[in-house]
Amino acid sequence: NAGVTQTPKFQVLKTGQSMTLQCAQDMNHEYMSWYRQDPGMGLRLIHYSVGAGITDQGEVPNGYNVSRSTTEDFPLRLLSAAPSQTSVYFCASSYLRNNEQFFGPGTRLTVL
Amino acid sequence: KNQVEQSPQSLIILEGKNCTLQCNYTVSPFSNLRWYKQDTGRGPVSLTIMTFSENTKSNGRYTATLDADTKQSSLHITASQLSDSASYICVVSGDDMRFGAGTRLTVKP
Numbered sequence: 513n514a515g516v517t518q519t520p521k522f523q524v525l526k527t528g529q530s531m532t533l534q535c536a537q538d539m540n541h542e543y544m545s546w547y548r549q550d551p552g553m554g555l556r557l558i559h560y561s562v563g564a565g566i567t568d569q570g571e572v573p574n575g576y577n578v579s580r581s582t583t584e585d586f587p588l589r590l591l592s593a594a595p596s597q598t599s600v601y602f603c604a605s606s607y608l609r610n611n612e613q614f615f616g617p618g619t620r621l622t623v624l
Numbered sequence: 625k626n627q628v629e630q631s632p633q634s635l636i637i638l639e640g641k642n643c644t645l646q647c648n649y650t651v652s653p654f655s656n657l658r659w660y661k662q663d664t665g666r667g668p669v670s671l672t673i674m675t676f677s678e679n680t681k682s683n684g685r686y687t688a689t690l691d692a693d694t695k696q697s698s699l700h701i702t703a704s705q706l707s708d709s710a711s712y713i714c715v716v717s718g719d720d721m722r723f724g725a726g727t728r729l730t731v732k733p
Contacts, residue, residue, distance in 0.1 A: 557721070609720075
């Protein structure tokens, strides 16, 4: 099992550009989520999904979109990148929402 | 507001020494509390889970305690090793999950 995979590992964008962060899991988990991690702060939930076709907003959803067309994939889209979105992004999955989260290796994003 | 506070923010200890990390929370209702270890440049990995009825749980050299009455948890690391250098994150679950900011532990030779 590969677990949770994320691509790319690093990305530099210019303000206003758009991009998609990819996330996939091979554990047949229903729950998937995206977090951002900033220095001195805990992981903050951006969006989550409790199953294919179902997504919902987390704590900091503005500027991000998600979709869940399959159980395995949960991409995160930045619509128009802003410097405030410079962060490390983690995708996670679990059987249920409050179960142990399995995290991907993260994507370090810099917006200039 | 549901919050999770961890202390200290950072800690430096010598290899072989013990240390204790603290987590205080106000999350309600309470379902469980997990401690995660996050190595530099990697995603967090679960170390232990504590439910309401559990006071102590061990995972090798890691021992977690929970006092649900005072809403406090601690993670004790025994005989530290260089590989223990990491951030340790307390996560409390209730209606949703709340993450602490973490304690950055550095173990020096």
